Amino acid sequence: MPTTLVAEESQITNLNLMFGASGVKCNELVTTLSSEATTFDIIQSIIKTKTTEIHSPFSVLDLRVVIDLMNKWKTNLPFVKPFYAVKCNPNISFLGALASLGSNFDCASPTEIESVLSLGVSPDRIIYANPCKSEAHIKYAVSVGVNITTFDSVGEVEKIKKWHPKCELILRIKPKEETGARFRLGLKYGAFLNEVPELLKAADMAGLKVTGVAFHIGSMGANTQAYRGAILLAKTVFETASRLGMPKMKILDIGGGFSSGSKFDEASLNINDAIKSYFENEDDLIVIGEPGTYFAETTFTLATKVIGKRVRDELREYWIDDGIYGTLCRTVYDYFIVMCSILRFDSKHKYDTSEHTKTYPSTVFGPTCDSTDTILKEYPLPELEMNDWLVFSNMGAYTTACSTNFNGFSSSAKNIYVSYSS
Known part of the structure; x- marks a missing residue:
């Protein structure tokens, strides 16, 4: 069995130092708050004091949420080293916090690698987890010392042999069973089991070392039992390499698709049990995971201002200054549950967050001229006025990372407040 990952007290200390008044490593505004304060409290404080x-x-x-999530990961999956999937949210302050807490990183492009390295992270803490890379990008990985990557085709072996012959490879495989995930990454990546011998032989003949196996069961709604089948399939690939006389594999990459809710507990049980069952005698096994949404989703909260209003009988229509082309891009998916709160600004310049008995069916539009830029339809809201605020929770995963500057409007990515306990 693999070695347990242990959290260090110094990591928390380093995190506080990093975001202290004298040690900020980002261009974003930093504020402290008491351990009892909520994120909603800090948003109110920002609006009040920085009008x-x-x-x-x-x-x-x-950052308190980041710390809690890291502690939970290390408790639930003590044998699995987290390699945060930078594509989920590449905010530099967020990456810095994860680095200080001991996370490694899953990067899919030179830009992502460059961001992580700029924080002083060693290149041996990065996996280039993109099975298909351009030759120019492979050359970049060589130049900065990123020496492990994924592959799932003979063509990729040939590129790596030519441009990065010292790189270690991890074979990406396709889980056999339907996982129920809304985003089925196996449609694009992963070798079928019957393709594995040819790929292993191609890498071996190229003089490249295949050091492990990777898979991804998909994101959003995947059946956590699928981890068991995928880990068993990975074990089959380990055995195939051994029969072919190749060097012993040492890395099992269980991919991502984790959420931070109750399904994470369920997934953890299945993963731990499967590793124990199928890799019990692999004492030097290194298990890694590629969490993205798990760390990012609940860590960020978005505050938007009401910039327009229209009343049509009982219907209320509002415009806010972010939308589906910006941070709120995920709201277009039917699985995304919008968690919206209000901050009302009355004539006495006080913020009112009390419950209101009277609500109206309300439509909330984003700021662009596209009529599909609609965030909420017939959503029950109290009467709002210009310069009131709508606050959206769980806005960290695939939000600003997927936003655009359509119509000249940018997302909240340029305006981030980092909060942590003093």
Whole structure:
């Protein structure tokens, strides 16, 4: 069985130092809050105290949530080293926090690698987890010392042999069973089991070392039992390599698709049990995972301002300054549950967050001229006025990372407040 991952107290200390007044490593605004304060409290405080300089929309990155999630990961999956999937949210402050807490990184492009390296992270803490890379990008990996990558085709072997012959390879395989995931990454990547011998032989003949196996069961709604079948399939690939007389594999990459809710507990049980069952005698096994949404989703909260209003009988229509082409891009998917709160700004310049008995069916539009830029339809909201605020929770995963500057409007990515406990 693999070695247990142990959390160090110094990592938390380093995190606080990194975001202290004298040690900020980012261009974003940093604020402290008491351990009892909520993210909603800090948003109210930002709006109240920075009325003349506040740029809306803005997001709050709560480092307390990052710490809690890392602690939970290390408790639930003590044998699995986290390699955060940078594509999920590449915010530099967020990456810095994860690095200080001991995370490694899954990068899919030179830009992502460059961001991680800029934080002082060693290149041996990066896996280039993209099974198909351009030759120029492979050359970049060589130049910065990133020496492990994924592959799933003979063509990729040939490119790596030519441009990065010292690189270690991890074979990406396709899980056999239907996992129920809304985003089935196996449609694009992963070798079938019957393709494995040819790929292993091609890498061996090229003089490249295949050091492990990777898979991804898909994201959003995947059946966590699928981890068991995928880990068993990976074990089959380990055995195939051994029969072919290749060097012993040492890395099992269980991919991503993790959420931070109750399904994470369920997934952890299945993963731990499968590793124990199928890799019990592999004492030097290194298990890694590629969590993205798990760390990013609940860590960011978005604050947007009401910039327009229209009343049509009982219907209320509002415009806010972020939308589906910006941070709120995920709201177009039917699986995404919008968690929206309000901050009302009354004539006495006080913020009112009390419950209101009277609500109206409300439509909330984004700022662009595209009529599909609609965030909420017939959503029950109290009467809102210009310069009131709508606050959206769980806005960290595939939000700003997927946003655009369509129509000249940018997302909250440019305005981030980093909050942590003093």
